[in-house]
Amino acid sequence: MGLTSNVVLGSAAVLAVVLFALTVRWWPRLARGGPRAVLGRVGMLLATQLALFVAVGLAANKSFLFYGSWADLLGWERQPGVVVDHSAGSRRVSVVGTRGVDVPGGGRPAVGGQIQEVVVAGEKSGIASPAFVYLPPEYFQEGYARSRFPVVVVLTGYPGTAENLLKGLRYPQTASGLAKDGKTQPMVLVMLRPTVAPPRDTECVDVPGGPRTETFFAEDLPAAVSETYRVGTGARNWGVMGNSTGGYCALKLALHHPDRFAAGAGLSAYYRAAEDLTTGDLFHGDEAARRRSDLLWSLGHLRQGRSSFLVTTSKRGEGNLKGTLDFVAKVRTPARVSSITLDSGGHNFNTWRREIPPALEWMSGRLSAG
Template identity: 45%
Template sequence: MGLTSETTVYVTAALAAVCVGLLVWLWPRFAARGLRQVLGRLAAIGVTQAVIIAAFACWLNSSYQFFGSWGELFGHVETAPVGVTQASGGDGTVTGVAVKGALVQPGSDEQLSRVSGLPSGPASVNGRVESVKVIGRRTGVVDPAFVYLPPQYFQKAYRRQRFPVIVALSGYPGSIFNLAQYLRVSQTAGQLQKSGQMQPTVLVMIRPTIAPPRDTECVNVPGGPQTETFLAKDLPDALKSAYRVGHDASAWGVMGYSSGASCALQLTMRNPHVYTTAGALSPDYRVKDDPTTGNLFGSGLGRVNRVNGHDLMWRLKHLPVPQVSVLVAESKHGERGYPQTQAFIRAVRAPMRVASILPEHGSHNFPTWVRELPATLKWMNQQLTFPQDVVPRHHKKGTVEAARPKPGRGTLRAEGTEPTPTATRHK
């Protein structure tokens, strides 16, 4: 039985019901005085409560996909790279390009099959979402991901065209299922692109938790998981080897919610040569140790520098400002990070640019982030450049050269024009 399967939920629920029934039936036998009877009562109550909690935890995990397998739950994750098989779709289109170095491989469809509203039918008409595993060449990390490919990716006119990329990061604890089912990243992007409000873009949904159940944030832990290296180096390299995506940083953006939003800001400000645009829904502005993270920064003389390096307010004050664009979203009432968000906005200076989404009311939850997502994606669309480089021409008779789109940043207003009502631009 898989950890997230309905069978596991039903079995644990049935065990909980049986334990409650046995407790009621056997309680009179434990009613007498004596050490044996007291221990029996304590054991019966303890076992019953443990099974009830386990049943509730299984249901909660099955619904929100915090951990995808028993191995993840107990901290055993895949680390060894494996071979890649190139798959093809039912309509005859190839779902991936040849992979160099086995950096991307087909993944399990168990979680993807439970996501509602995904594109169906011919990929050249509706696009496609693929389930893959990303292999970190430097870190050895194996991380599951969903990849949304727009319809144009499969059309003959774009056969040699590369596409911009937005990497979407989940919070902690969280999973790619949350990004697809509850935040509805690919569904929202597909609707925006179909209506002409967003240029054709590849969306990559991935979790920053590379060593579950530990929350490593986006930090290269001394002697531990190298999360920043995976997300800033391994992930882009793997995607560039497997898909027709832009090679220049101007075509790459990263977004997320909660701790994934914090990670998006960290990655962009610390690695402006990789990501030039960030969308952060309810972020924090510095990384600190807590019970879920353990010691992220090590010890010794370098600890202070490592801590400061992941404090974005410190970076804005003491380091050169990167030439990037970021968007931060925080509710004025209902979320506790509004004062910090205002302080961050005031601290940003040129050449960095910041925009904001600041609704009057909201909470630290998916309904709030779903409301903020369309404006975030449209704003990121304005910042990302549609790649003008193309893949090498195949010297084959009958090959159709791609029709290259007009230069620019999509159909929305370019940088420097008046912002939309839902996003306020700050210089």
């Protein structure tokens, strides 16, 4: 049974309830004096709390998909050998596998589109990262055989996995439905996590002597995708969006690289690079690099390009309301900014699922095909 299965979660919840009931029933017996009674009380309390902790942990993992399997949780996951499909891949993108999209007719690419599992090799950064590429149905239709498509890079948060974007946030299904309803143009989605040097959270920074994460996303990824798929190569053809850490990275990439990305959307984003145990020393004393990673500082001190920005927050439940208002106030022409402010909504998948459809519509309106 898989780590994220309903059976495992249900079993853990039932066990916690049963142990609680047994503790209540047997407590009068265990209330007596003596070492055996004391050990019994300690054992029942520990067992009940452990079962409750496991149930809550499994529920959180199922919702946020921090770990996809028992092997992933226990650190036993090892990178498998990669079978490269040269007919579908390129020098810098290896296609590992394909899957259908969970929509009506999803088994046929020309009807439901296709999701390709790939590994992207960055020439300048030296980083290789797994990703999912969603190709819309039009990509496989004869009428679009000579067409090039706009691209949206979609980033999850930290420490999430790219599977979050497929299962938890359902980006391909949402993009498919919006395009079918005529609310967006067909777009290619390149979905991955910002943690391209796991387990370190590099905050999309070029770390001195370490992972060159910003270079990977700003230069290597667009170059690799452009040579592999029928997509546009100009800034007007590319956007980037994400949630939480991915949202911070999306805004930073669009702000620092308007020649690469015409639009950046940050869902529940924060506005300066985190520095903690998960990041390590990102700047090695380089104060200029630290200031540059602060988006509010960058807006106030660096020349703003023609990128468009979308930021989201809520009046109750998010901690980024003030930062979001400050970001909006600092954007100047030729840049443009839009926002989504919910009445309430926490830093979670439910909130982001409410924001993704309008964010994709906004993104579609700012990108060009071909």
